[in-house]
Amino acid sequence: MLTERMERLIREMPKGENHIHIEGSIPTRTALRLAKRNKIVLPFDTETGMLDYIHTHCGNLDMFMVCDRLINSVCLHEEDYYDVVYDLGEDAKRQNIIYQELHLDYPLNEERGIPMDVVMRGYEAGRKAVLKDFGVELVFIAGIDRSQPPEKCTAFVKNLEPYLDMVDGIGMDCEEISYPCILHKEAYEIAGKMGLFKTAHAGEEGDCRNIWDALNVLGCQRIDHGVRAIDDPALVRELADRKILLAMCTRSNRRLFPTPADHAIKPLMAQGVICSVSSDDPPYVGDLLWEYQGLVEDLGFDEDTLITLARNSLEYSIKGQHHLPAFDEWVRNWKSQSTD
C-alpha cells in the first residue's frame, strides 16, 4: 500500500522511459478505434475484453507474439500509425513522462506487406504532434527481430538511411535463447557507421554470454533488461565501471521472477549498476506508474531510489539530458515539501 506522498511522487515526478515498444503498446482505445475504421474483426470489442484476451492468451513469448500480431493488424495506413504514436503521447503526458524512447519494430508491419515509408511517415508525424500538443519528447529506436535471418536484419538497418533524421538508435528484441545477438554483428556495424545509438535486449531469457557479446562484439551502449547479469560478478563490475544503463521492466519480467521481491534490479543497483525502469508493453503489463508502484510494493524501494531511477532515465538516455536541470529543480521543490 502506497502512502499518499509516495503515490503523488510516482504520479507527479517528471520521468523518462527508455524501453517501450510501439507495436506492443497500442492502447486499447486506439486498437478498437482503428479496428472499426479499417473493418478488422478482432476477438473482442471492448477495452476490458481486449485486456481479458491479452491476459488469457499471452502466457509466454510465443503467445505474446501471436497476440501482438493480432492487435497490430489494425494498423494499415499512415494515419493509423500516426494515431498510435499520438495516443501513446497522450498516455505519456498523463503519467508525467517528459521524454520517451520508443522501439519501433517495423518487421512486424513488413510481414503484413505494409511499406516502410507508410509506417515511418505516420510515426514521424505522430511524434511531431505529440511534442506540440503534449510537450512530450519522443525518440525512436529501430528494433531488429533477432529471429529473422541476419541478411534480412542487415537490409532493415540499411533501409533506415532515409530516416536518420527521425531514428536515433538501433535495438534488438524477440526470442533470445535460440538467436544470440552475435548473429547480427554486421547489422550493428552498419548501424554504428550510420551514427545510431546501440542497445539490445540481452540477458532477459538468455544468459550472461549474450550480455557480454552485446557489449563487446556489438558495441552496445545500453542493455535492455539484462537481469541475468546478476549471475556473473565480473559482468556486474563491468556494467558498473562502464556506466552501462540496464533499461529494466520489472513487471514485464514476472515469468522470470515469479516472486517479484526476488527481482535482480535490487542487488544490481546495490552493486553500482545503473538502472532505469520502463513499462515495455503497457497493455500487457501495465503502464509506467504501475511499474514504479511495483518497485515500492514488491521491492520496498524508497523515495530516493525512485528519484534516482527517474533521473537515470534522463541522464543515461540517448538525448534527454537537457531535461536534467528542470528535473533537479523539481526534486529540490519536492524535497522542500514536508513529509507526511
Ligand SMILES: [Zn+2]
Ligand atoms: Zn522489450
